[in-house]
Amino acid sequence: MLGVFNLSPLQMDALREVGNVGAGNAATALSEMVQKPVDMKVPSLGVVPFNEVAERMGGPESLVAGVYLKVHGGAPANLLFVLPFDSARMLVDLVMGLPGGSTQVIEDLQASALMEVGNILAGTYLNALSMFTQLAYEQSVPALAIDMAAAIISAVLTTIAEVGDQALLLETEFIGGGDQLIKGCLFLIPEEGSLEIILGSLGLA
Amino acid sequence: MGMLIKVGMADLKVARAPNNLLTSGLGSCVGVCLFDVGVKVGGLAHIMLPLSTQARNLENKAKFADTAIPILIAEMVKLGAVKNRLVAKIAGGAQMFSFPGASDVMRIGDRNTEAVLENLKQHKVPILAREVGGNFGRTIELDTNQGKVFIRTINRGEKVI
Numbered sequence: 001m002l003g004v005f006n007l008s009p010l011q012m013d014a015l016r017e018v019g020n021v022g023a024g025n026a027a028t029a030l031s032e033m034v035q036k037p038v039d040m041k042v043p044s045l046g047v048v049p050f051n052e053v054a055e056r057m058g059g060p061e062s063l064v065a066g067v068y069l070k071v072h073g074g075a076p077a078n079l080l081f082v083l084p085f086d087s088a089r090m091l092v093d094l095v096m097g098l099p100g101g102s103t104q105v106i107e108d109l110q111a112s113a114l115m116e117v118g119n120i121l122a123g124t125y126l127n128a129l130s131m132f133t134q135l136a137y138e139q140s141v142p143a144l145a146i147d148m149a150a151a152i153i154s155a156v157l158t159t160i161a162e163v164g165d166q167a168l169l170l171e172t173e174f175i176g177g178g179d180q181l182i183k184g185c186l187f188l189i190p191e192e193g194s195l196e197i198i199l200g201s202l203g204l205a
Numbered sequence: 206m207g208m209l210i211k212v213g214m215a216d217l218k219v220a221r222a223p224n225n226l227l228t229s230g231l232g233s234c235v236g237v238c239l240f241d242v243g244v245k246v247g248g249l250a251h252i253m254l255p256l257s258t259q260a261r262n263l264e265n266k267a268k269f270a271d272t273a274i275p276i277l278i279a280e281m282v283k284l285g286a287v288k289n290r291l292v293a294k295i296a297g298g299a300q301m302f303s304f305p306g307a308s309d310v311m312r313i314g315d316r317n318t319e320a321v322l323e324n325l326k327q328h329k330v331p332i333l334a335r336e337v338g339g340n341f342g343r344t345i346e347l348d349t350n351q352g353k354v355f356i357r358t359i360n361r362g363e364k365v366i
Contacts, residue, residue, distance in 0.1 A: 050213075050214045050215060051213040051214050051216075054214075054229075054230060059229075060229035060230040060344075061229050061230055061344055061357075063359055066302075068302050070304075140304060141304060141305060143302035143303060143304050144302075145301045145302050145340070146359075147230075147232070147301065147341055147342040147359055148229070148230035148232075148342035148344065148359060149230060150214065150229050150230020150231075150232070150342065151230040151231060151232030151299070151301055151341070151342025151343070152230075152232060152301055152342070154214055154230065154231075154232045154233065154234050154253065155232040155233045155300075155301035155302055155313070155314075156302075157214075157253075158233055158234075158253055158254060158313050161215065161253050161254050161268060162254060162259060162260040162261055162262070163260075163261050163262055192261070
């Protein structure tokens with residue numbers, strides 16, 4: 001088995017490029033949804049110990065919204081879109097066309113809006129991944145949780161925890177919303193064996 | 206004043222009073238708190254998965270209920286705890302995400318709780334209290350003076366067990 005944690009620079013670059021295009025498509029989709037410019041940082045790719053993943057989201061107890069989708073098909077993976085709670089509220093305002101600050105609580109309606117954003121981001125991201133890898137992906141329906149960052153991320157990491165204590169994260173940060181600063185991160189967490197499949201399809205196994 | 210010792214995900218630590226143990230953001234994971242009142246020694250394991258036998262990588266034994274609990278007991282004994290005096294309190298095992306028609310994998314929280322209860326029983330450690338299930342995260346702190354466990358949540362208030 002290819003060591004997940006000893007990728008060559010060429011392999012890292014290729015994965016980053018896939019992530020770049022995927023996230024670029026996702027940012028465009030997000031921008032269309034909220035009708036405001038959305039910037040995207042160049043994705044960072046890294047092998048991160050579980051305990052650091054929550055640190056990247058503002059600390060283990062910080063309040064975040066997480067939209068989680070499972071990816072089936074060519075290379076099974078997990079997609080998690082995480083936003084600080086305040087960003088999640090602002091995103092709901094934008095998507096629903098409400099004045100900034102209108103959304104205070106996330107109930108069913110607001111939850112649906114956030115899950116739909118996650119759904120569209122995942123779809124555009126996976127389209128790009130599919131183009132590069134010539135593999136077909138199928139995304140599950142989204143699920144939403146609003147809670148402590150560590151509680152949310154650990155629930156996703158359990159799906160890969162039988163293999164190790166580290167996750168390969170392809171992380172993209174979105175910043176947008178015009179005068180309102182909305183931050184969010186999209187994590188692609190491949191399941192065991194998927195990384196080899198993706199690299200293989202790129203001719204880099 | 207004692208120290209507050211942090212226990213990470215898939216990790217375990219032991220401490221003697223006045224040092225307390227804390228683990229943040231238990232979701233589907235289960236926090237196992239063991240305590241020996243006789244010597245005021247506590248132990249906390251942040252368990253991620255029920256069984257080590259299904260794992261491909263056994264490097265971190267603190268991650269699985271069946272391997273973490275005996276190690277936690279052994280570490281406490283090293284600090285002077287007596288095995289048959291140990292008592293347990295557990296928290297966590299929530300289901301953070303629910304998908305329609307969720308499969309078994311999605312119920313990892315329940316499976317973690319069941320595995321922890323089963324392993325504590327095997328080691329004859331009585332379970333004094335449990336605060337498990339639901340769909341929300343918990344942060345827990347074990348007070349090694351009295352064996353109390355303080356539980357914090359975002360929307361469900363605080364609780365002491």
